[in-house]
Amino acid sequence: MPILENSTLPKKHIKFVFGDAGDYGEGAHFNFGGGRQVYHSRYSRDEGKESSTFREISAVHDLFLSVPHLLENSSVVYTTDSLCCHTILMKSSRKMKLHEKAAACRSLARSMTTELLTAWVPREYNQEADDISKEVDWDSWGITKPFFNKVEKLFGKSFTLDAFADDR
Numbered sequence: 001m002p003i004l005e006n007s008t009l010p011k012k013h014i015k016f017v018f019g020d021a022g023d024y025g026e027g028a029h030f031n032f033g034g035g036r037q038v039y040h041s042r043y044s045r046d047e048g049k050e051s052s053t054f055r056e057i058s059a060v061h062d063l064f065l066s067v068p069h070l071l072e073n074s075s076v077v078y079t080t081d082s083l084c085c086h087t088i089l090m091k092s093s094r095k096m097k098l099h100e101k102a103a104a105c106r107s108l109a110r111s112m113t114t115e116l117l118t119a120w121v122p123r124e125y126n127q128e129a130d131d132i133s134k135e136v137d138w139d140s141w142g143i144t145k146p147f148f149n150k151v152e153k154l155f156g157k158s159f160t161l162d163a164f165a166d167d168r
Contacts, residue, residue: 015071016119018079019059020129024048026059027132032070039063040132056085057101059133060116064108072112079119079126086120 019028025042041062047055060078064071080086089106093099109116123130152158 013073014075014077016077016079017063018126018129019063020081020126020133021052021055021059022130022133025133025135026055026062027129027135028059028063029128029132030070037067037070038132039066040135041066053082053084053088054098054101056080056082057088057098057105060085060089061101061105061108064105064112064114068108068112071109071114073114075115075117076109077117077119079121079129081121081123081126081130083120086118089116089118 015030015032017028017030019039020026025040027038027040029036029038031037043055047058050058063078078089088098088102092102106116148159
């Protein structure tokens, strides 16, 4: 049975999001009445080196940053197969880095007049989100920050156009 905290909002306002964080990216899927929607983001090298718990909490944070217009003024139940993510988002953590990321999630939710709840489910009930988190876009191009800095220095200008723009 999933673990779900009690909501203070009427059920008609509850929106379920199924999310997961993998080794190379994060993903989520949801249907708020307008059809199935998918969120996916890949990690930078540094993000990929973080602990799995940190990446799971970051997935919630990144989701709120990416689709705020879909989540505002509602009660969002983020469904995860990470018991640590569920517990830390509801109660916090003694580890400062995890505590700060969870606090940032709650702060984002408050700024959007959104109640953030979590539900833990066994991995087999979150398989679709797990599959999305493992997707890799091999056609996505990018350059490293040090290389970008060298090119700016070489040209003596700050660039205003990102030719490699993506969700990051």
